[in-house]
């Protein structure tokens with residue numbers, strides 16, 4: 399089985415993130431980059447599937463030079479190889495363009511399964527999996543809290559507000575995972591050493607057959623008109639419970655007409 | 658006046674609140690037209706009319722609920738091609754965003770997600786990075802598609818609603834094989850009682866590690882029920898298995914923006930804030946006065962939740978009696 403995992407490098411969420419004054423794109427330089435957390439779950443699921451059913455796991459990352467660190471980390475978890483789509487022309491791409499660029503690469507490499515996180519911590523659009531399924535013309539098995547393969551059938555539990563849906567499709571397919579699905583492994587020392595020798599193919603737009611007019615900030619389908627820091631919340635009323643904390647809280651709810 | 662398509666969500670004919678919110682926004686832009694999939698459109702008609710839908714495009718086939726998002730996106734794409742609407746509005750739920758995603762690819766359009774407001778000129782307000790930055794953005798390619806966060810706007814009935822509005826217009830869009838890729842074989846409902854859905858509730862009561870165990874989550878549920886609220890949980894609580902994962906609020910869980918958010922025994926880690934920071938009013942109950950969640954509190958009680966919450970539930974009961 400040929401599994402492609404889409405891995406995004408995102409700024410550490412524990413640090414304050416901001417937009418650049420000029421073009422209102424995310425300032426990625428000033429903050430440490432990490433693997434998007436849900437993508438670690440996607441990697442773990444890919445490795446488990448490859449272990450159980452045989453196959454190869456390829457990491458696909460679109461991002462700046464710095465993203466190479468995240469690719470190494472993904473390889474040290476046990477993935478076999480990686481493709482790094484790296485080109486200045488991609489900077490500022492929105493979801494529609496990112497899905498186009500990733501689909502171009504995936505079509506070239508071929509796949510039985512593409513696995514993504516269900517959301518990235520920086521863009522938080524949650525759009526990519528559905529967009530890729532649409533572009534690749536394969537079933538969308540998104541928001542998976544469980545994946546079961548019985549080739550060519552693939553079944554997932556799709557998380558919903560009321561519980562979950564059981565969903566079935568035939569491979570090839572696109573899967574996105576939620577956090578509940580597994581517990582990602584830590585890279586072992588051996589894994590870290592092995593990762594240094596694993597192949598990473600770096601592709602430019604031309605290498606990947608991506609039309610430069612369809613990607614990047616200038617061509618983005620959405621644009622930021624203006625932005626500002628959210629004003630801090632006004633300081634609230636804090637009371638200490640002297641045996642009447644619940645009474646006071648109820649009084650507050652009553653004045654605010656919640657009860 | 659150009660049409661604005663609003664993808665209607667309903668359970669068995671009962672129109673969801675978020676759909677009324679979308680219609681309220683759509684009226685600023687043009688003439689709202691609802692898009693309905695599945696049966697029971699007749700049952701939802703009155704409510705759609707009340708919120709200003711001039712007509713309702715109805716695709717009554719059962720296949721719309723049998724497959725993951727494909728058929729719904731195909732229906733919307735066909736309507737976009739035929740009606741050239743000014744915009745398409747969907748609920749900013751995970752599924753709503755996925756429908757938007759597929760529609761965007763089909764129509765070459767930009768999508769704005771998690772909009773909390775939208776002007777008549779289609780400039781959307783979004784809050785990003787866990788709510789710390791507010792941006793205004795717009796779509797500049799194709800037909801603007803906007804996924805609006807539930808609870809962000811107050812649904813207002815249309816005072817000028819014409820009699821006989823929300824005319825039901827059947828549409829016949831055949832569902833392609835490509836859209837039938839992922840088939841839903843079973844819907845598994847997990848216990849939620851009569852509580853509202855987390856992302857749609859006007860009030861959310863969440864418990865964290867301070868609650869101490871699965872049994873004591875009953876306390877959080879009692880408080881929620883006394884307020885007609887949904888129950889949420891921090892990751893510490895869901896990881897410990899005290900409450901099911903789908904109720905997790907935060908960066909890797911749900912984003913909620915209710916009128917009132919009550920955080921009980923939650924410290925307020927940045928990843929938790931990312932899911933609740935834009936709530937209108939925030940109440941905190943925590944025994945540690947230094948807990949960072951108090952920075953967000955409109956009203957906070959420093960105290961033991963096992964004393965404060967039961968008293969609060971009792972007081973609410975008395976108030977409502």
Ligand SMILES: Cc1cc2nc3c(=O)[nH]c(=O)nc-3n(C[C@H](O)[C@H](O)[C@H](O)COP(=O)(O)OP(=O)(O)OC[C@H]3O[C@@H](n4cnc5c(N)ncnc54)[C@H](O)[C@@H]3O)c2cc1C
Nearest residue numbers: 865866867891892893907908909910922924928944945962
């Ligand atoms: C990549 C990443 C993603 C994450 N995503 C999420 C997410 O989506 N959602 C999320 O919530 N977290 C998330 N986290 C975890 C987050 O960092 C915190 O660990 C978590 O939110 C802590 O949960 P808590 O506030 O319930 O627990 P704690 O931080 O342990 O706080 C418990 C609080 O309860 C109070 N307390 C204890 N006993 C009582 C009592 N008897 N009465 C009153 N108060 C009491 C304590 O004073 C304390 O403030 C994520 C972390 C990472 C690294």
Ligand SMILES: Nc1ncnc2c1ncn2[C@@H]1O[C@H](COP(=O)(O)O)[C@@H](O)[C@H]1O
Nearest residue numbers: 404405460514515517518523524525526
């Ligand atoms: N630049 C990228 N390179 C590789 N994968 C990506 C990229 N952007 C997004 N993804 C994938 O898409 C998922 C959802 O991201 P998003 O739709 O941005 O919230 C992520 O969890 C990744 O798996």
